[in-house]
Amino acid sequence: MAGETQDKGWLNQLLDEPGVRMIWITNSISAIAGSVMRRFAFSIHFRSLNRRQRVSMWKSTLRRHHAKSGFNSEEINRMAIRYPVSAAIIDLSIRKALETSTPGQAAFKKAVTMNLDAYLTLINDGIKPKSRETIEDNYSLEGLNVGENLPTVMENLKEFDHCLRRSDRHAIRNFNLLFYGPPGAGKSELARFVAGHLERELVVSRASDVISPYVGETEQNISRVFADAEAAEAVLVIDEVDSFLFNRSHAVRSWEISQTNEFLIQMERFQGIPICTTNRFEDLDQASVRRFNFKIGFRCLKPKGNIIFYRKLLSPLTLAPLKKEWREMIENIGDLTPGDFRVVRDRFAIFPQKRVTHGMMVQALQEESRIKKLQEGKKPFGFIQRN
Missing domain, CATH: 1.10.8 (Helicase, Ruva Protein; domain 3)
Known part of the structure; x- marks a missing residue:
């Protein structure tokens, strides 16, 4: 069917023969000529199993x-x-x-x-694939510092999920979620939790997976990502969504606007649960932000949250009990996120429990906080434009 030099007249004539009954099977139609495809009376596309x-x-x-x-x-x-x-x-x-x-x-x-x-x-060309996106074994919503009432959001998500699973889908509306906040605050982990809670597959798409150097191809990739996630009945997570939904008033090229428009169109048509995450909420297009049903802001942990994540992720690494003086020191460390506790956990998880102390881990958390404050107050390098 796909030969470039071979005349396709015989094939078209064969398909046009009256009374012919044939079933054709192929793994790809990308190389089949349009003149051949239009001669099939009926076709079925078998998608991958969700x-x-x-x-x-x-x-x-x-x-x-x-x-x-x-x-x-x-x-x-x-x-x-x-x-x-x-x-x-x-x-x-x-x-x-x-x-x-x-x-x-x-x-x-x-x-x-x-x-x-x-x-x-x-x-995969002889390379063992990395494990799929999974959630922490002991993950829970407890301790997160978010602006919305998460139990209410999860209840609404459950109701929307029931609507999606019903056969009558004409009344389905959008349920778009925006997670924003500093790096490591728990945005991606909560998205994984949502997928697991709803017993749905998780599809994570990042800007690097979608953006193409060729004009028009990024829009096609955006459309494909949404279509594949809908076919898989998956929760779709778009990481670094600020790459697509940046302020259109700052656009200098037409394709920058067309990419944002395509993203919004696909999100509006999507019959599923899209979750968009960003560390740069202030850079998002204002008209785009209005398209999200829930805008959930993640903040650094409160003192109680520090203790909760310490007990979940770090206390199991040592045999020593967590005494009052250590708890007070942990509560007083500012600007921590769940991601900081995971960094410290991964640093000490390789050692036997008898070698790890609370003092070592508390000091590591203090160092993470100190570095973060240095980054927030750092001065820019290079030339600075003066007004």
Whole structure:
């Protein structure tokens, strides 16, 4: 079909023959000529399975191979998130695992996982893919310093999610979320929590994934990102949204305006849950900000929040109890975000518990706070334009 030199007249004549009944299958239509495509009386586009469909496929495949005991419901859900593969690959992995092990044994799960990892590495040019976006195991909303009532927002999200899942979708409106605040304040982590809470897949798209040096291609990429997320029934997270929704009054080229317009059009048409995050709220286009149902501002932690995140992330790293004097020192450290606690945790998590003390970790948090204050008060380098 896609040959450049071969005459397609014979193919068009074949498709035009009366009484011909044929089913054509292809993995891509990008190279098929338009004169050929318009001769098909009917066509079906098979999209990749979304998370909910993969869960269903796992259950039916295990049942068909009499291997229901191989994975419980929670494990199936994790496998569906971790491995975005087709039904054929799920079936192949289970069949091959059954050749060497019995369902219910650890060896069976290990074999299935090994087969799937090998497949993903194969189609990724021999490079093992990084793990998909996941949330902290002990994550909770407690301790975050946000401007909105998060339980109310989560309740509204749950109701909107029910509307999306109903078959009657004509009455669906937008539910656009904007998370803004300093780096490390918990914006991306809350977005992951939302996806997990709603039992939906998470699709994260960054400016570097979308912006193209060619005129018009960025707009196409924006459209594709929204379309793919809607087909996957996923929560769509747009990181660094200020790259698209900057103040249009400052635009100097027509394509800068067209990119913002395309983004707003796609967000308005999107039948799903888009979450946009930014560290630069003040740079956003004012008309764009009005399109968001909820604008949730993240701030540095309060003293109580410091203690909550310290207990969750840092206390488990040491055997010593958290005494009153350490609690008071932790409460008095300013300008901390959840991200600062993760940085300190990753620094000390490699050591045995007996080697880590509260003093070491408190000092590290104080240093993070000190550096942040230095950055906020730093002077610019280079030439400065004077008014």
